[in-house]
Amino acid sequence: MPTILAEAVREGNWLQLAALVAGLLVFAGCAVRLTVTDLREHRLPNRWTGALAAGGGITLGLGCLADDVGWSRFWSMLGGGAAYLALMLVLHLISRTGMGMGDVKLAGGLGLYAGWLGWDHLLAAIVLGFVAGGLVALALVLTRRATGSTHLPFGPALLAGTAVALML
Template sequence: MSPWLVLCSAVFGAAAAAFVPRVAHRLAVPRGTPARAACARCDTPFTDWVRAGAACSCAGAPVWTVVAGALAAGLLGAAIGPAPLLLVVLPATVLGVLLAVIDIWCLRLPDRVVAALAGVTVPPLAVAALLAGEPGRLGRAAVAAGLSAAAYGIIALLPGHGLGLGDVKLATVLGFVLGFAGWPATAAGLLAPHLINGPVALALLASRRAGRRTALPFGPALLAGALLGLSI
């Protein structure tokens, strides 16, 4: 493990995550609604998407978003090391933080952000596998994506599970990345979200921040599970 690589990854993650709040605030809208054109709290019109720091001058500094970006990217830098996979997962981490923030705010994983995550991961990893003369790795990634889609698709069909189609789509993309990394990463990435979400739901219930019927976002657990899978 190179301390410089970890530091550079963490700094990249923190710097890129600083741009997440404005985009997240604009995209955290109900399904079928256009992106927010003004601040939901103070109605200040939004003229741009690219803004580092708070989503709006009325909001506080995005400390947790930046910390999450730094931790996730630093962990991946430490676990993956100087490999092509790191160049692919670092930009993906920023989209992951964006998806997690939007899901926490409005219980949605917008298709266009999940599609962007697929766009920055699937083609580069496919090319990397073929260039390295490892087509088997590409096959494993595709099988893992299919397994992930099937497993989460079945859970989403069960009554009272709380999983949406957005979760299934995200799990499919994450399954591809985990499959590229290997079967142990895939298994951990598939199982960990359930182990993460259970205690979080219990903690929210115990602190009365959520009731029995409160819908909880599953995207953050899926992303944290994938992070864990890639880090083992």
């Protein structure tokens, strides 16, 4: 995303720049709210996962209008959202107690953002999210603050993984 932002500035593509900055502001605002809520209450409210998905879809969709490869990015964005959501839904169905529907809905919005950048960024967001969640769980188990059966909030790890992928 940083290279695309710099390119928009260099080319004077102010519509794309405004759309991307708005999209990142939506992402940041929703990410903070979702992280705080998930850490406190172990839930990801529909209002915020929906705001993330709708805000990302609208702002990044507008960014597609101002881009030479706009339609390619648009379909990649939609495909990324659907693919990440489908993956998490399958994981939810396989491990009923391990992953909640909030994580599944969150993944749909995160997939829009990472997918907009391309399939490599989507894969990076997924892998980084799972690695972050695994490292946090491992650290908590090693410090005896959690056991193998402790339910941990997974939303912050998914958000962090996508945030890092967006900066690649």
